[in-house]
Amino acid sequence: MKVQSRKPFEAIVGTENIKYSQAQLLAYSYDATANFQAKPDLVLSPRNSEEISEIVKICAKEQIPLVSRGSGTNLAAGTVPSQGGIILLFNKMNRILELDENNLTITVQPGVITQDINAYVEQKGLFYPPDPSSMKISTIGGNVSENSGGLRGLKYGVTKDYVRALTFVLPDGEIMKVGGKLAKDVAGYDLLSLLVGSEGTLGIITEITLKLIPLPASKMTGVAYFNSLEDAAKTVSAIISQKIIPATLEFMDKGTINAVEDFMSMGLPREAEAMLLMEQDGDPEQVERDIQQMIAIAKMEGATSTALASSIEEAELLKAGRRAALSALARKRPTTILEDATVPRSEIAKMVRAIQEIAEKYKVQINTFGHAGDGNLHPTCLTDVRDAEEMHRVEQAFEEIFLAAIELGGTITGEHGVGEMKAPYLEWKIGKSGIELMKHIKQSIDPGNIMNPGKVFAKETKMRLVIRGGH
Amino acid sequence: MQESFKEHVSEDHLMDCMKCGFCLPACPTYLITDQDETHSPRGRIALMKAMRDGDVVWDGSVEDAFDVCLGCRACEPACPAGVQYGSLIEETRVAIQQVKPQHVVAKSVRKATFDGVFADQGKMTGTVKLVQLYQKSGLQKATRKIGFLNLFPPFMQEMESVLPAIETKKKRTFSAKPKTTRVAFFTGCLMDTLFQETNKRTIELLEWLGADVQIPAEQQCCGALHGHSGELEKGLRNARKNLDVFDSDDFDYIVNNAGGCGAFLTEYENHLKEDSQYAEKAAQFSRKMIDISSLFVKLGMNARLKEMKSEAHSIVTYQDSCHLRNVNKVILEPRSLLMDAPGFEYKELIDASSCCGSAGIYNLLQPEMAKRILDLKMKGVKELQPAKIVTSNPGCLMQMNVGIKREKLEHEMQAVHIVDFLYEAIQKQS
Ligand SMILES: Cc1cc2nc3c(=O)[nH]c(=O)nc-3n(C[C@H](O)[C@H](O)[C@H](O)COP(=O)(O)OP(=O)(O)OC[C@H]3O[C@@H](n4cnc5c(N)ncnc54)[C@H](O)[C@@H]3O)c2cc1C
Numbered sequence: 001m002k003v004q005s006r007k008p009f010e011a012i013v014g015t016e017n018i019k020y021s022q023a024q025l026l027a028y029s030y031d032a033t034a035n036f037q038a039k040p041d042l043v044l045s046p047r048n049s050e051e052i053s054e055i056v057k058i059c060a061k062e063q064i065p066l067v068s069r070g071s072g073t074n075l076a077a078g079t080v081p082s083q084g085g086i087i088l089l090f091n092k093m094n095r096i097l098e099l100d101e102n103n104l105t106i107t108v109q110p111g112v113i114t115q116d117i118n119a120y121v122e123q124k125g126l127f128y129p130p131d132p133s134s135m136k137i138s139t140i141g142g143n144v145s146e147n148s149g150g151l152r153g154l155k156y157g158v159t160k161d162y163v164r165a166l167t168f169v170l171p172d173g174e175i176m177k178v179g180g181k182l183a184k185d186v187a188g189y190d191l192l193s194l195l196v197g198s199e200g201t202l203g204i205i206t207e208i209t210l211k212l213i214p215l216p217a218s219k220m221t222g223v224a225y226f227n228s229l230e231d232a233a234k235t236v237s238a239i240i241s242q243k244i245i246p247a248t249l250e251f252m253d254k255g256t257i258n259a260v261e262d263f264m265s266m267g268l269p270r271e272a273e274a275m276l277l278m279e280q281d282g283d284p285e286q287v288e289r290d291i292q293q294m295i296a297i298a299k300m301e302g303a304t305s306t307a308l309a310s311s312i313e314e315a316e317l318l319k320a321g322r323r324a325a326l327s328a329l330a331r332k333r334p335t336t337i338l339e340d341a342t343v344p345r346s347e348i349a350k351m352v353r354a355i356q357e358i359a360e361k362y363k364v365q366i367n368t369f370g371h372a373g374d375g376n377l378h379p380t381c382l383t384d385v386r387d388a389e390e391m392h393r394v395e396q397a398f399e400e401i402f403l404a405a406i407e408l409g410g411t412i413t414g415e416h417g418v419g420e421m422k423a424p425y426l427e428w429k430i431g432k433s434g435i436e437l438m439k440h441i442k443q444s445i446d447p448g449n450i451m452n453p454g455k456v457f458a459k460e461t462k463m464r465l466v467i468r469g470g471h
Numbered sequence: 472m473q474e475s476f477k478e479h480v481s482e483d484h485l486m487d488c489m490k491c492g493f494c495l496p497a498c499p500t501y502l503i504t505d506q507d508e509t510h511s512p513r514g515r516i517a518l519m520k521a522m523r524d525g526d527v528v529w530d531g532s533v534e535d536a537f538d539v540c541l542g543c544r545a546c547e548p549a550c551p552a553g554v555q556y557g558s559l560i561e562e563t564r565v566a567i568q569q570v571k572p573q574h575v576v577a578k579s580v581r582k583a584t585f586d587g588v589f590a591d592q593g594k595m596t597g598t599v600k601l602v603q604l605y606q607k608s609g610l611q612k613a614t615r616k617i618g619f620l621n622l623f624p625p626f627m628q629e630m631e632s633v634l635p636a637i638e639t640k641k642k643r644t645f646s647a648k649p650k651t652t653r654v655a656f657f658t659g660c661l662m663d664t665l666f667q668e669t670n671k672r673t674i675e676l677l678e679w680l681g682a683d684v685q686i687p688a689e690q691q692c693c694g695a696l697h698g699h700s701g702e703l704e705k706g707l708r709n710a711r712k713n714l715d716v717f718d719s720d721d722f723d724y725i726v727n728n729a730g731g732c733g734a735f736l737t738e739y740e741n742h743l744k745e746d747s748q749y750a751e752k753a754a755q756f757s758r759k760m761i762d763i764s765s766l767f768v769k770l771g772m773n774a775r776l777k778e779m780k781s782e783a784h785s786i787v788t789y790q791d792s793c794h795l796r797n798v799n800k801v802i803l804e805p806r807s808l809l810m811d812a813p814g815f816e817y818k819e820l821i822d823a824s825s826c827c828g829s830a831g832i833y834n835l836l837q838p839e840m841a842k843r844i845l846d847l848k849m850k851g852v853k854e855l856q857p858a859k860i861v862t863s864n865p866g867c868l869m870q871m872n873v874g875i876k877r878e879k880l881e882h883e884m885q886a887v888h889i890v891d892f893l894y895e896a897i898q899k900q901s
């Protein structure tokens with residue numbers, strides 16, 4: 001359904017918070033996902049829950065699709081308005097509302113940039129651990145809706161582990177609050193968890209209360225370089241099996257190292273086949289002990305060289321380099337398609353090898369980096385959308401990668417969400433009954449299907465046979 | 472218009488953008504518009520592509536999205552994917568310029584700028600003589616009084632009020648060292664006219680550091696303003712003339728003291744790489760090009776400043792020239808000079824790296840946006856309360872003075888060119 005008149009919306013948000021020019025509609029037709037684009041009919045910047053409620057009521061009546069959009073950095077086409085309708089922005093809802101040092105919580109509006117939260121609480125000696133690589137750009141509303149993870153996920157978990165309370169607007173315009181500042185709450189179904197990671201399909205999140213923890217007293221960062229991917233992967237498994245839980249354990253392959261070096265010129269060894277970035281935080285003695293032990297393990301597993309960051313700046317630089325990995329890889333070919341295959345950490349080495357073999361088999365260029373410590377890998381394909389034949393091979397390769405991940409006990413996405421891009425594969429992971437249950441939930445909350453339609457649920461599931469039989 | 476985009480805007484460059492958004496926090500126009508993607512690098516690149524592909528048709532909103540870009544290129548170093556945004560916006564402006572007749576105001580400003588004063592140095596000097604006459608004859612006071620300037624857009628009036636007083640006196644303060652380095656001076660059109668005094672001091676300081684400074688005659692405006700506004704051919708016409716004039720083995724360096732010009736000068740190489748007659752000359756020219764702060768550092772000014780180190784009496788800060796920072800990557804050199812300068816304590820300005828809103832003639836064409844960007848800049852300035860705000864480009868210098876005036880801070884602080892700042896700091900010591 002198209003927006004018939006913008007007048008009622010203008011009355012709600014005011015003329016300065018509505019966008020509909022050609023340029024503006026185009027500027028909100030994409031997100032960070034390659035190869036997906038569609039224009040909305042209208043872009044709105046509401047200022048509070050009440051305005052959103054009013055907007056939703058009109059949309060419910062007129063069956064207008066509503067797509068919530070943070071900074072559009074998601075990699076699953078989650079904010080592409082593929083069925084037109086309204087894009088809701090949170091750029092006018094970007095305030096930190098309350099820091100509660102007694103309960104160790106912070107309450108924010110959804111449009112706050114993640115890094116601003118990290119920085120704000122660290123000033124006060126507190127810590128909000130989730131740190132997606134996109135944290136300088138992404139909004140907390142986007143993080144909660146994608147249940148984003150980050151470089152510290154291994155030790156500290158992901159966004160859902162820190163969400164304490166949410167205010168959201170239901171698809172009928174009702175404003176609802178779930179959770180609270182309390183540490184324990186088991187009254188009824190866990191609606192809070194249902195909302196986290198719901199990718200804008202169940203409601204619009206308008207306020208978020210996050211749990212904070214004390215800032216670790218110290219941290220240390222080390223790197224190890226390897227002659228083979230296998231050695232790096234074995235190091236990861238060995239570190240975990242020695243019962244060390246590092247704050248960060250990140251992996252980059254040779255192609256990624258070189259791409260990052262092209263961007264940052266930070267002196268990474270271009271000839272290394274793989275590198276591991278490791279960090280430990282906590283009390284100084286423990287940190288020192290763990291980091292030394294990790295370095296020792298890396299050496300034992302065949303690291304060609306290892307080093308400790310000598311200053312905070314150097315450690316930050318290393319992490320910034322890792323965070324830039326995806327975009328830096330984009331230098332190599334016109335189109336960059338990133339995947340988010342995740343396996344149990346014991347299977348990392350097998351998964352890395354599988355990705356290499358699959359890339360060779362389909363003659364496509366795939367570089368891999370990722371959160372090795374939590375088994376979350378980002379095989380990234382460098383290709384060119386204009387080459388239909390190559391794109392076909394890319395698709396086949398990715399299907400096989402998903403399948404390999406699932407066969408190793410893994411999943412099709414560890415942190416980026418399903419969106420529209422991965423919707424056709426969701427059934428592979430959760431099965432037919434899983435899809436049915438999710439559909440029932442969606443149907444009963446959003447019977448008109450106005451909240452981010454076309455996302456998570458695909459019209460059709462990809463046939464697994466395609467890759468097995470090669471047609 | 473679509474055809475023009477197809478012809479002028481490189482598809483390959485457009486494809487380099489993966490829409491990751493890493494550039495967003497670096498872009499002043501995105502931040503100042505409450506994060507409007509229309510005014511982000513990513514949004515503009517998407518629009519360029521859409522123009523090419525026919526997904527949008529040319530209208531005021533598309534035009535506005537491109538016009539609002541400062542061309543500050545802060546998005547470039549922020550982009551891990553290596554997108555050459557500078558080339559893209561330049562190409563876009565050429566594409567537009569080929570098809571689109573300009574608005575009346577923009578047209579008159581542009582005409583005066585590109586075909587008039589900036590087209591050749593003779594006219595520029597003529598203009599300056601007029602300004603000089605205007606200032607000396609008391610006409611300046613008179614016109615200010617009778618409100619003649621109200622006829623101009625508001626920003627022009629503010630600019631007029633901060634024009635430097637043009638001086639005519641000549642006196643040498645420093646004695647030159649034996650000459651060890653041969654330097655050709657690219658005087659720059661604004662710098663050589665409105666800021667003549669700064670140029671003289673540039674030469675004096677260079678000679679003090681042991682440089683033999685030549686000023687090749689008949690040099691032209693660098694062409695940056697033309698290039699950044701879609702008049703690339705006119706810009707390159709100037710470039711070729713400059714390449715002829717500076718084509719000599721006698722120089723170790725070609726130095727310039729205007730950040731905005733420096734970027735375009737080093738990019739001669741890029742722009743003319745297909746030109747069989749000039750490619751070689753342009754490459755050599757760009758290789759020798761250096762900005763004044765970097766040359767001061769190379770010629771050992773830091774050590775000499777340290778020798779005169781004296782107690783700090785007030786705060787000095789630095790506003791980057793966007794092109795010097797983002798294109799030429801000169802970031803540390805000017806700061807190191809200020810840190811070593813006697814009599815001052817250096818403190819970093821909040822967001823020193825973000826554009827002040829001057830951006831060529833942006834402040835004349837987009838006064839409302841320029842004002843908002845400048846207001847934001849002045850917030851940081853007010854927090855720091857420096858006595859001197861040092862700049863490396865005449866546009867930024869005037870813009871910062873407009874900001875100071877607007878905030879009524881002219882009795883507490885001053886914006887100065889880095890050459891003038893150093894000159895005065897050294898002079899006080901000797
Ligand atoms: C270079 C790069 C690196 C990345 N690294 C990581 C990483 O390390 N870990 C990780 O997990 N992800 C990563 N991502 C993916 C992405 O940044 C995250 O998913 C992020 O959380 C998205 O935030 P956003 O504000 O851009 O949300 P958007 O992309 O705008 O939206 C994401 C989803 O959330 C929904 N949504 C947004 N706001 C609301 C709201 N208020 N209410 C309801 N629904 C809402 C949208 O509808 C959409 O479905 C990366 C992306 C890039 C480009």
Ligand code: SF4
Pocket residue numbers: 327330487488489490491492493494495512513516546549550551552553554
């Ligand atoms: S210009 Fe660069 S940083 Fe910006 S979205 Fe494109 S690829 Fe990312």
Ligand code: SF4
Pocket residue numbers: 497498499500501510511512515539540541542543544545546547556
């Ligand atoms: S040049 Fe400056 S204003 Fe233009 S898109 Fe880049 S950062 Fe933004």
